[in-house]
Amino acid sequence: MSITNVIINFRRHIKRRNYSPHTVKYYLSVIKQFVLWLNVPLEHADADKIEDYIDHLHQKRMQPASINLYLAIIRVFYNYLKYEEKINLLNPVTDNCRLRVPKPLPRALREDQVDQFFDIIKTRRDWAMFRLMLRCGLRVEEVAHLSLGDIDIKQRRIMVIDGKGGKDRIVYISDDAADALIAYLKLRTHRRVKKVFLVEKGDYKGQPISVRGIQKRMEYYAKKSGLKISCHHLRHTMATQLLNADAQVESIQDLLGHNWITTTERYCKVSNMKVKRDYFNAMGKILKRYAQRPSSPVLGSGWRTENKIELTIL
Secondary structure (H helix, E strand, C coil), rough: CHHHHHHHHHHHHHHHCCCHHHHHHHHHEEEEEEHHHHHCCCHCCCCCCCCHHHHHHCCCCCCHHHHHHHHHHHHHHHHHHHHHHCCCCCCCCHHHHHCCCCCCCCCCHHHHHHHHHHHCCHHHHHHHHHHHHHCCCHHHHHHCCCCCHEEEEEEEEEEECCHHHHCCCECCCHHHHHHHHHHHHHHHHCCCCCCEEEECCCCCCCCCCHHHHHHHHHHHHHHCCCCCCCCCHHHHHCCCCEEECCCCCHHHHHCCCHCCCHHHHHHHHHHCCCHHHHHHHHHHHHHHHHCCCCCCCCCCCCCCCCCCCCCCCC
């Protein structure tokens, strides 16, 4: 079995399944790294070899989520060898190989932090880029790939083409994000370039800004503002703000482009003001009923539930 030919065939296989070019490139990179590390023929690899490979990845200081992604790709590759190349082997990557991964809650910015961040942005391009992330929930890749034809200012909407997972979706533009976008487009001089956001200085002036270029701008503003913030935090903030304004979780799921509503429901655990309002409204009714009962022997006759108290939530 020629490893080179197998990898070339595997590349054709995943391309036929309509994987994005980025995904194809990443899959092949992972497979090549694994093959170079492996000191036995592919068909002789077993669960013990996979355990050794996990240790190898740990030594490289890879995060558990990244290791699990590597294992999932290798599992796909072995399934291809077995069912497409008809090689007699057992898949060494079993279900119990997966590492436990912490699931931190999404981090959203407070209102004052949002103001602190945008107060230091002085260029119209950057203001518009990050306002779209905050108000439309766009991912950094979606902002970088946004084209003029995707935007309908009159209808206040954007068609996100080929988003994560190759999905298209519609998002809507708030008034302040629309104002920021219009202000930037009025200054934008390179009319023939279809991409919306362009490099403004240096050798690449007038060319579409890259994902890394946007991230570098975010890192610059994060350092300048003193905030621990990334592009994705703006997306989290949009979802949390909509939830706290009583938007339906299903609507937020559509706007964010989540496959599963359980992904969106994670925001309910972060800062759900609706839960807080429901709790205090219901508790107010309960305490009102108790106010009509005899005084508490512990609190004394002077206690009334209508007395103002200050609560400190730890």
